[in-house]
Amino acid sequence: MHPYEIALIAGVAVPLLMFAVLALFGYRIGKPAAGWCAVAAVMASLALSIYVLVGWLGGTAADHFRLGQEAARYTWLTMSIGANHIPVQFGVKLDSLTVVMYFMVTLVSTCIFVFSVGYMSGHSDEVDGISKYHRFFAYLCLFEFSMLGLVISASLFFLFVFWELVGLCSYLLIGFYFDRKYASDAGIKAFVTNRVGDFGFLIGLMLVFTFLQTLDLDQAARTFAEQAHMKTGIFAPVVQIFGWHITGVTLATVMGIGLFCGAIGKSAQFPLHVWLPDAMAGPTPVSALIHAATMVAAGVYLVARIFRLLTPEAQMFVAVIGCITLTITALIAIVQTDIKKVLAYSTLSQLGYMIFGLGVGAWIAALFHLIVHAFFKAMLFLCSGQVIEGCHHEQDIRRMGGLHKKMPVTCWTFFVGVLAIAGFGIPALNFGLGGYFSKDEILAVAYERAYNWTYRFEEGAEHGAAGHHADAAQPQAKYMLAQHHAAEPDEDKILEEDAGYPGEGEIIGSEAAREARAAKQKIGRDTPVLPKWMFWLPIIIAYVTPFYMMRCWWLTFMGKPRDEEVHHHAHEMPLMWVPLVVLSIGTVFTSYFLFRPEIAEAGRQATNAAMVVAVDGGEHGELNMLSLTHEAAHNPHGALIYYVGFAWLIGMVFAWLIYRKGFILAERLRRIWPLNWAYVALEQKLFFDHVYNTVFVAGTQWVVAQAARLVDTYIIDGLANLLARITVGLANFSGWVLDAAGIDGIVNGLGETAEGLGDIVRRPQTGRIRNYLLFGTAGASLVLIAIVIVAVKIG
């Protein structure tokens, strides 16, 4: 094992140990100490991750690739399908994405753990006289363990195990104030909603296991590409499931969508997004850590990891889901008045951007957005926690306003977060916060897919000659590019290395480059042109995002105080704003420079470059055209400047114009048609909860009630009646046959016999003395006669 692997596994183990300690002895450790124990554990993980990160950044791409290949695998158990024995292995997926995610998770967690110590100190945390303080930190440690385990898992199986563990932690922490009805309801809602998604995930997992015959991510991708090329396995024209022969269905797409369902649940995408806003019932640090920065991003991480298992159709599905989510949730965010709900909906919207980015093939941009978003959204949530704590659990922004004087640090760190999420940047100067670059990347790719797609590959076709004609009609060519070599393993290794880690000029003109070029053209043919609306919706939402964030910030911190009482009591706690400063200063600026190259490199490794290069690369290079710097000269970026370059400014100014005097103008606008209708619809969250409650909750209850009634009436009652009848029958048998005829029969028989005998015997008992005398005399006479006879006989 390489030291990096040991460090990463140790970093996972430490929070688990601390969880055990806190769970078992936390009550004795006491109130502030338990929190600091948890902080120490997560800081140990952070130190280990920094060690790995520093070492990693020092290595070259080739080093990274080699380390990833050499990572150890431990067989946990072996499962069999027919004659095939498939090992389920645990191992560290060692690549740039893992290292960066690991660092992001530990850094954000450390900040939030420290914040939590401050946040929880002011909370009455007793239920029935028992302190829940240590339990909170125990859960946080368990979450830390699960999340880090999820990030390093190399096997889909262990990924799923940790996936469920983070779901459990989410449930435990949302329902942390379980003595309040809404919190426990929210926990249940989150858990149940996630089960729906995980059901799909399981189906996908089983399809992977059955058809690809492996659970290892890399191995699965290799087999997938091979099968796509050979048209066997999951790509076979006829698939046999449970004895049914299914034709004409691409099971591969079903598998991809199934796996993506897990992400829909965890990342709260469109049909299952309803749980995330409710999850804000948990303590605010939890909202920051789990429901904004890390866990909900796990869905995006999953899609990134299974990217190679997605067919073009499945990718389009992912993109559509992401696009719908980012649109509707951003619109709902406009009318929310709970500060945490605004942030929750903005989280949903940003997650939608990431999923959308992955769907259109902007792998690097989406992952980069994930990292950037984790930092600024954690920060925004911590700010909101500071505000809520400072205002004595007031979450309604209608009662806030003017808090900037009372909490300046919170105010301005929040503003940095607002700028970051709004995509603040100055296009001409190539300067901006993380969100400016990451969102721009996603939109640029969407632009390419929507407008330049056909053109781009036609142009490429002129240059790339030979390979292109060879398999012109190859529908799965995308995988061929990626894994063309899998069919011929010997050649493959060399080519894969070549293709993956080129020096800049090395490959151009070589065999591999020609092949890659040809394959790139195939991608153009396979991957459909993006519908125009899927480009324009994210563009419009790019204007909406700064609007609602500015609205939230302005109404909270600026203007005049709308509630004197809240304003009067507002205060700031040092322990709580230090993490804010760390997060804002340290990450929003540096994430771009520090992580983007790493993720770009991870993109090349994780996706074998093909799709990523094709869509994310701009048009200058052939293979290594990853745009590591944001060059305005790039055609899509250049075009985007006109579309969204100053979206952040326009949106924010518009918000300022409307909300600068509080709600007065907004109230007036709300009454104008059609805004009044829109307002009602958005206020009611587009009726998703209503529909789900009516259709699913009430429907399920109805079905259950009917089922219960039928089962009760016919089965339970039937059984009960049957039992009753049997009992009655037995009782009758016992009563009539055994008791009456048997026992009673004997007793009565004896009695009757005695009575009969008595009847006979009593006849002579006339009561008349004369009769008695007669009988006596007669008897005596008879005896005498007998004696005489006997005497005569003898004598």
Next chain:
Amino acid sequence: MFDPEDFKYVKFLVEIGLTHYLVVATLLFSMGIFVMTTKRNAIGVLLGVEMVLNGAAINLVAFNRYHGLATVDGQVVTLFIIVLAAAEAALAVAICMNYYKNLSTIDVDRGDTLAG
């Protein structure tokens, strides 16, 4: 000509012996029993009882006379019987008095309360 056997019955008729006493006693006893079983009058029954007692007494005396070996045990017992009969008569009459008091009759068949 004279066959002593022919006088056997004459001798029986002339010579009074044990058998005669026994026959008388038996007759007396049997008549007593008959009276006791047929009479419905309590006093009549009492008379029957006396006859039975006397029958028995004759028996005792007769056996003592012929097989007594010069003892008077039979006579002694008979004297007891006579005394007993006297006492019994007194008692029986008293019973009859009470019987009459209860049932306004001395018909023994009416006293069938013990009928089964």
